[in-house]
Amino acid sequence: DTGVSQDPRHKITKRGQNVTFRCDPISEHNRLYWYRQTLGQGPEFLTYFQNEAQLEKSRLLSDRFSAERPKGSFSTLEIQRTEQGDSAMYLCASSLRNSSSGNTIYFGEGSWLTVV
Amino acid sequence: QKEVEQNSGPLSVPEGAIASLNCTYSDRVSQSFFWYRQYSGKSPELIMSIYSNGDKEDGRFTAQLNKASQYVSLLIRDSQPSDSATYLCAVNRGGAGGFKTIFGAGTRLFVKA
Numbered sequence: 001d002t003g004v005s006q007d008p009r010h011k012i013t014k015r016g017q018n019v020t021f022r023c024d025p026i027s028e029h030n031r032l033y034w035y036r037q038t039l040g041q042g043p044e045f046l047t048y049f050q051n052e053a054q055l056e057k058s059r060l061l062s063d064r065f066s067a068e069r070p071k072g073s074f075s076t077l078e079i080q081r082t083e084q085g086d087s088a089m090y091l092c093a094s095s096l097r098n099s100s101s102g103n104t105i106y107f108g109e110g111s112w113l114t115v116v
Numbered sequence: 117q118k119e120v121e122q123n124s125g126p127l128s129v130p131e132g133a134i135a136s137l138n139c140t141y142s143d144r145v146s147q148s149f150f151w152y153r154q155y156s157g158k159s160p161e162l163i164m165s166i167y168s169n170g171d172k173e174d175g176r177f178t179a180q181l182n183k184a185s186q187y188v189s190l191l192i193r194d195s196q197p198s199d200s201a202t203y204l205c206a207v208n209r210g211g212a213g214g215f216k217t218i219f220g221a222g223t224r225l226f227v228k229a
Contacts, residue, residue: 031215033217035219040124040221041221041222042120042204042219042220042221042222043160043204043219044219045216045217045218045219048215048216050215055214055215056214056216089159091159091160093217095215102147102148102150102165102167102208102210103148103208103210103215103217104148104150104162104165105150105217106162107159107160107161108159109158109159110158110159
C-alpha cells in the first residue's frame with residue numbers, strides 16, 4: 001500500500017538551524033498539502049499544490065517557510081532559521097482531482113519537529 | 117469567528133452508548149465535509165465524508181449535514197473504548213472557491229469501559 005510518505009519522522013534541531021521535510025504523495029494524487037499541528041489544536045493549513053503549481057499559501061506562514069513541488073510529484077517544506085515556536089508536527093496530505101471524491105485528503109504519518 | 121468550530125470536550129460516554137459530536141462552519145459556499153479520527157501522537161485518519169444534506173451511514177458511524185444551519189455532526193453508535201480519540205471536523209469549499217481543507221480544533225472523546 002503506497003500511502004503518503006513523510007521523511008524524516010522525527011527531527012531535533014537547534015534554534016537557528018534550517019530543516020527540510022520531504023513528502024511523497026499517493027502516486028496518482030495531483031494535489032499535495034502541508035499542515036502544521038500543535039498540541040490540542042487541529043491541523044493548521046500552510047499551503048497546497050496542484051501538480052507543480054503552488055495555488056495557495058497561508059497568510060500565517062512567515063517568510064522563513066518555503067515549499068516546493070518541482071516536478072509535480074514529491075514536495076519539500078523548508079524552515080529557515082528555526083525558532084522554538086516552530087516545534088510541531090508537520091503533516092503532508094494528498095488528494096485526487098476528481099469531482100466525485102469531494103477532494104478527500106489523506107495524511108501521511110507526520111514529521112515531528114523539536115527546536116531546542 | 118473561527119471557520120470551523122467544535123466543542124473541545126472532553127466528551128465522556130459509557131461503553132455501548134451513542135456519542136454525538138458536533139461542528140459548525142462559517143463559509144456558506146462550503147461543499148464537502150469530513151470527519152477524521154486522531155489518536156494521540158498519530159496523524160488524522162478519515163472516517164467519513166458527506167456532501168449532501170441529510171444522513172450518511174457507514175457501520176457504527178452516521179454523519180449528518182444541514183447546510184442551511186451550517187452544521188455537521190457525527191454519531192457513533194455502540195461506542196467502544198477503542199473509539200477514544202480526538203475527532204476532527206473538516207470543511208472544503210471546492211470548485212472556484214479553491215481546494216483548501218480547513219479543520220476544527222477537534223473534540224476529545226473518552227469511552228469508559
